[in-house]
Amino acid sequence: MGETCLSVSETLADIAARRPALKPVLEAFRPLLETRAALTADVREDVAALTLPPFSLERASQGVPLMAGLSLRGLAAPLRTAAQRLLPLLCALEPPALHRNALEALFLQEGTASEQLVEALISGNSPDFQRLASEAGIPPEVLSFALEFIAAPAMRALAARALPAEGDAPWNGAAVWTQGYCPVCGSLPVIATLDKSVFDEKNAFLAGGGGKKRLHCGLCATSWTFRRSTCPACGKQGNEVMEILRESEGANGERLDWCVHCKTYCPTVDLREREAVPDMDAMALGMLHLDMVASRRGLHPLRPSFWNMF
Known part of the structure; x- marks a missing residue:
């Protein structure tokens, strides 16, 4: 028999039962976590056109992640899908709420800015990320927080394709x-x-x-x-x-x-x-x-x- 794995809702309910003082924070983030988890399945078909490189023992032994250097052009649609559902929840929190218009302009309009942001995020290119944040008029820490939620469903759908049908990764x-x-x-x-x-x-x-x-x-x-x-x-x-x-x-x-x-x-x-x-x-x-x-x-x-x- 397999081990029981709890959902986001079940995990948060268990934590709140044991630590009632954390309940306000848990409830504030619960819609975000639940929606992000559901979105991974929803965008799976949208990322199907992106091709992950095959796993390389040589690159891995050198500490090179699988997505390093991967072009994410073509990711705009699943990013926009995620943003449409996550931005209203993100902007219910105070720091992102102060930059709602700029976040909506960045993630909901046509263009490749969101793809460039994700590429800068996973490449660790801080100067590029700082520049893009400045151009969008959003503090880098706020943009990073929002971007990681919005990019996660597509990144998780992509990463799942690198896993074998059976056995360990x-x-x-x-x-x-x-x-x-x-x-x-x-x-x-x-x-x-x-x-x-x-x-x-x-x-x-x-x-x-x-x-x-x-x-x-x-x-x-x-x-x-x-x-x-x-x-x-x-x-x-x-x-x-x-x-x-x-x-x-x-x-x-x-x-x-x-x-x-x-x-x-x-x-x-x-x-x-x-x-x-x-x-x-x-x-x-x-x-x-x-x-x-x-x-x-x-x-x-x-x-x-x-x-x-x-």
């Missing part, structure tokens, strides 16, 4: 991908998990302890294995590099893994301590209580967002 084979950023789109992870224990139904005597670490990309939803003793931000590795910050009681597998060298942290969920697997995007938001503790201790999120910047 090719970038996880023989630990070929060792980077802390996504092997598909190059984004930094929004959250990490530790795998559940493995049980072989065909042989009751064969069981693994679990605990393999996987990082989860908040943009294209790709997950990849990563060394537990290595910082995904600065790359330092060793037995005394990563520390754990968690509540003394009732943690439910929730913790922050933080680096003693660069003071960067990544929210992490130990699935061995939970019955069901939560939706990872909703779970990242639901660990806001630990984000606040981390901020007081001078730690910085690996993947900044409006809910973890204080």
Whole structure:
């Protein structure tokens, strides 16, 4: 039998039941997270014309993501579809609301500006992104927040095409991908998990302890294995590099893994301590209580967002 995976709504409801103080924030972001999740299936046909390069062991061993250098021309239609449904929800939040007209002009009109923005985003080309934000009259941090929501459905539909019908993803084979950023789109992870224990139904005597670490990309939803003793931000590795910050009681597998060298942290969920697997995007938001503790201790999120910047 497969493990139970919760939806966005179920994950947020579970978090709110355990942490009522977070309910206003969870409710503010719930429509965004639910709509983004639904849009991935809706734009799948719209991205079918885009061709992903085949997975290359050589490129992966050099730390080159699958989408690096990929032209995203032809992505305007699914981006516009996503913007039509997400912008009203994004603009219900205060920072994007102040720039609603500029955001609508950028994402809802005909043209290639939105495609250029996504290309700058996944290539890590900050000067291009800063220039495009300036031309649009939108603060870069606001544009980045909106763009990642609007681009995510198309990026997730594209990334799903790189997965095999059965078995693990090719970038996880023989630990070929060792980077802390996504092997598909190059984004930094929004959250990490530790795998559940493995049980072989065909042989009751064969069981693994679990605990393999996987990082989860908040943009294209790709997950990849990563060394537990290595910082995904600065790359330092060793037995005394990563520390754990968690509540003394009732943690439910929730913790922050933080680096003693660069003071960067990544929210992490130990699935061995939970019955069901939560939706990872909703779970990242639901660990806001630990984000606040981390901020007081001078730690910085690996993947900044409006809910973890204080």
